[in-house]
Amino acid sequence: MDLFQISLLFGVYSLTTMAMELPFGGLADSIGRKPVFLTAVVASLTSLALFLSTSNFHVLALSFALIGFGRALRSGTLDAWFVETFKAAAPNVDVQPALAKVQWANAVGLAIGATVGGLLPDIFGSVASSLGFSIYDVSYAASFGVMLGVLGFTMLAIVEEPRPKNVNALRQGFADVPLVIKDANLLALKHPALSILLAALAFFLMATNPVEVIWPTRAKPMLDEGYANTVIGVVTATYFFSIALGASLSPRISRIFKRRHAMTLAATFACLAGVQIALALQGNIIGFVTAFILYSVVLGVSETPASSILHRCVEDRQRSTMLSLRSLIQQLGAALGLVLAGAIAEIYSTPVAWIVGAVFLVIAVILSLVLVKRLAP
Structure with a gap:
């Protein structure tokens, strides 16, 4: 594949993800979280099977479409199930510490996946080559096996109040999707706190996504070619572990701000702006990695305060749809930020692009401080 085909x-x-994000969030609110999530897992398994079976561009495009389809299906499903189950079991308990543990588990999973996915081709690549496969197919085969485990675990461990499974109920569930989406969008527009939160998160992703995507191109010239790829792999895993550490610290930091989650969010965004500028100014690998680890820890802290505010403002019947709306807005912000950062980096340099991105974090800080006043009552 050339770079253009890979970009395609x-x-x-x-x-695919953006087009289907809201409709399937609405479907999860209509017919249940578990069946929609299981469908997402099946879509992911199909995608992996297609990816392993071919090198044809058009079939691979179908595989990537199925990845997007699965992402859109699962967005906000088990998240919503978890919050609702938690609130039913502990109605007067702050959900934020529990969300922090979920975020920690998510980041640890990403870190382990990044590490193991990098090791497997080196360990079993020669075996795969002798069988006529690519060395990287080993990682995808392992992913397929883990996904089967997810399918079985979800079927056994996730317990959801069954909803009507007859054809008419399912048809009605699909028919209700536009209404659910409309209600969620109206809620976001009519609820000032939600609108401000979603705008702050969009600016947050506009600033941070270019750092997450572009950092290897900034770090690699600081490294000797003989071990650059290994270091990049180790730093990638460290990035996810650092996010996990930040997530685990999030409840303690929230207590410092007396569980005023909007204030925690404002302080976190302000710290991120400062660290992002510091990261951009690093000229050697030790300073860069140190700043990048600190940046990743603060990123981990930022997730759960935002989620806590969102769940506080939304009812169960709209929770999945609102989580999908949040995901969609964040993806749009991330895409816009990446385009802007790419253009600025091309004209000037990557550090300049990151420093300009810090301005978006300052805007997110201002919006979060407005949110503090909105949520005060």
Whole structure:
């Protein structure tokens, strides 16, 4: 594949995800979270099977479309199930510490996946080559096996109040999707706190996504070619572990701000702006990695305060749809930020692009401080 074809494949994934994000969030609110999530897992398994079976561009495009389809299906499903189950079991308990543990588990999973996915081709690549496969197919085969485990675990461990499964109920569930989406959008527009939160998160992703995507191109010239790829792999895993550490610290930091989650969010965004500028100014690998780890820890802290505010403002019947709306707005912000950062980096440099991105974090800080006043009552 040339770079244009690779870009097209990721474009197929992004477009599919964004186009289906809200409808399937609404479907999860209509017919239940568990069946929609299980359908997402099946879509992911199909995508992996297609990816392993071919090198044809058009089939791979279908595989990437299925990845986007699965992403859109699962967005906000088990998240909503978890919050609702938690609130039913502990109605007067702050959900934020529990969300922090979920975020920690998510980041640890990403870190382990990044590490193991990098090791497997080196360990079993020669075996795969002797069988006529690519060395990287080993990682995808392992992913397929883990996904089967997810399917079985979800069927056994996730317990949801069954909803009507007859054809008419399912048809009505699909028919209700536009109404659910309309209600969620109206809620976001009519609820000032939600509108401000979603805008702040969009600016947050506009600033931070270019750092997450572009950082290897900034770090690699600081490294010797002989070990650059290994260091990049180790730093990638460290990035996810650092996010996990930040998530685990989030409840303690929230207590410092007396569980005023909007104030925690404002302080976190302000710290991120400062660290992002510091990261951009680093000229050697030790300073860069140190700043990048600190940046990742603060990123981990930022997730759960935002989620806590959102769940506080939304009822169960709209929770999945609102989580999908949040995901969609964040993806749009991330895409816009990446385009802007790419253009600025091309004209000037990556550090300049990151420093300009810090301005978006300052805007997010201002919006979060407005949110503090909105949520005060």
